[in-house]
Amino acid sequence: xxxxxxxxxxxxxxxxxxxxxxxxxxxxxxxxxxxxxxxxxxxxxxxxxxxxxxxxxxxxxxxxxxxxxxxxxxxxxxxxxxxxxxxxxxxxxxxxxxxxxxxxxxxxxxxxxxxxxxxxxxxxxxxxxxxxxxxxxxxxxxxxxxxxxxxxxxxxxxxxxxxxxxxxxxxxxxxxxxxxxxxxxxxxxxxxxxxxxxxxxxxxxxxxxxxxxxxxxxxxxxxxxxxxxxxxxxxxxxxxxxxxxxxxxxxxxxxxxxxxx
Numbered sequence: 001x002x003x004x005x006x007x008x009x010x011x012x013x014x015x016x017x018x019x020x021x022x023x024x025x026x027x028x029x030x031x032x033x034x035x036x037x038x039x040x041x042x043x044x045x046x047x048x049x050x051x052x053x054x055x056x057x058x059x060x061x062x063x064x065x066x067x068x069x070x071x072x073x074x075x076x077x078x079x080x081x082x083x084x085x086x087x088x089x090x091x092x093x094x095x096x097x098x099x100x101x102x103x104x105x106x107x108x109x110x111x112x113x114x115x116x117x118x119x120x121x122x123x124x125x126x127x128x129x130x131x132x133x134x135x136x137x138x139x140x141x142x143x144x145x146x147x148x149x150x151x152x153x154x155x156x157x158x159x160x161x162x163x164x165x166x167x168x169x170x171x172x173x174x175x176x177x178x179x180x181x182x183x184x185x186x187x188x189x190x191x192x193x194x195x196x197x198x199x200x201x202x203x204x205x206x207x208x209x210x211x212x213x214x215x216x217x218x219x220x221x222x223x224x225x226x227x228x229x230x231x232x233x234x235x236x237x238x239x240x241x242x243x244x245x246x247x248x249x250x251x252x253x254x255x256x257x258x259x260x261x
Contacts (some may be wrong), residue, residue, distance in 0.1 A: 003025070004022070004024075006021045007020040013136055015094075019258075020090065021089075022088065023086075023087070024085050024087045025085070026085055031054075031084060036078065036080075036254055038074070038150045038204065038207060038255060040093060040258075041095050041160075041197055041200045042073075043106075044057065045069070045071075045135060046064070046070075046113075047068055048066050048068075048069065048086065048088045052064050052066060052083050053080055053088060057078045058078075059112065061232065067115055071113050071194075072111065072191055073192050076111070076241070077243055091131055097257065098189065099153075100143045100149050100213040101144070105187075105188050105189065106189055107191045110191040148179075151185055154175055156190070159194065160201060163205055163227065164199065164205070164227075165202070171194060199242075202228050202229065203238060203239065203243075206226075206239070210250050211250075220232050220247060220248065224236075
């Protein structure tokens with residue numbers, strides 16, 4: 001089992017970086033075995049040292065050798081398996097972070113892990129606190145603020161604040177833009193449609209309710225309603241399509257989940 005740790009990020013980077021998390025298998029001669037990672041509406045920059053990580057996505061099975069990688073928005077669960085003597089440090093970016101430093105269409109990176117080649121970031125000398133500083137130095141000269149960065153950030157914050165329970169029409173009305181403009185900008189800068197992003201937010205809230213229940217027994221119908229799904233059937237179908245199993249069979253020990261706050 002990989003050793004999972006989380007580190008909070010201080011301001012001003014906390015406006016763009018949600019947290020750091022690490023997987024540490026550096027002291028073992030054995031692989032960790034597969035653990036699943038679920039979509040969470042965030043992007044990730046992964047720093048890998050050691051022998052590498054085996055990653056299975058919906059599209060490919062890949063060995064990530066030591067280096068720096070960008071992980072796009074996920075629409076389904078993936079599995080990771082750390083090889084012996086490997087450590088990975090993950091910088092989890094809020095969904096609105098890339099629009100501040102990239103003009104690339106983020107939809108091309110959805111469900112993909114791609115290498116980054118930036119000489120500013122030297123993983124051989126990095127430790128956990130130094131990672132955020134390295135990321136900041138690498139991108140600070142490219143950060144920009146304009147109407148698109150404001151639109152995306154506000155849209156993501158409104159959706160998160162509503163637990164994913166806003167229609168595209170309601171969201172566009174609150175932002176003072178057309179639905180078409182919102183759809184286009186969201187797909188370009190987040191890599192998902194607003195609806196798909198909202199579904200992931202609702203799904204992750206439901207996963208947290210299952211993994212860290214507030215009561216001994218929780219009904220699927222209650223989970224569905226509390227997390228803004230139409231009904232129990234809609235909830236089960238969505239859970240199955242993203243997680244790969246029914247909520248009744250979900251086993252949190254097979255997943256890498258954020259610590260309960």
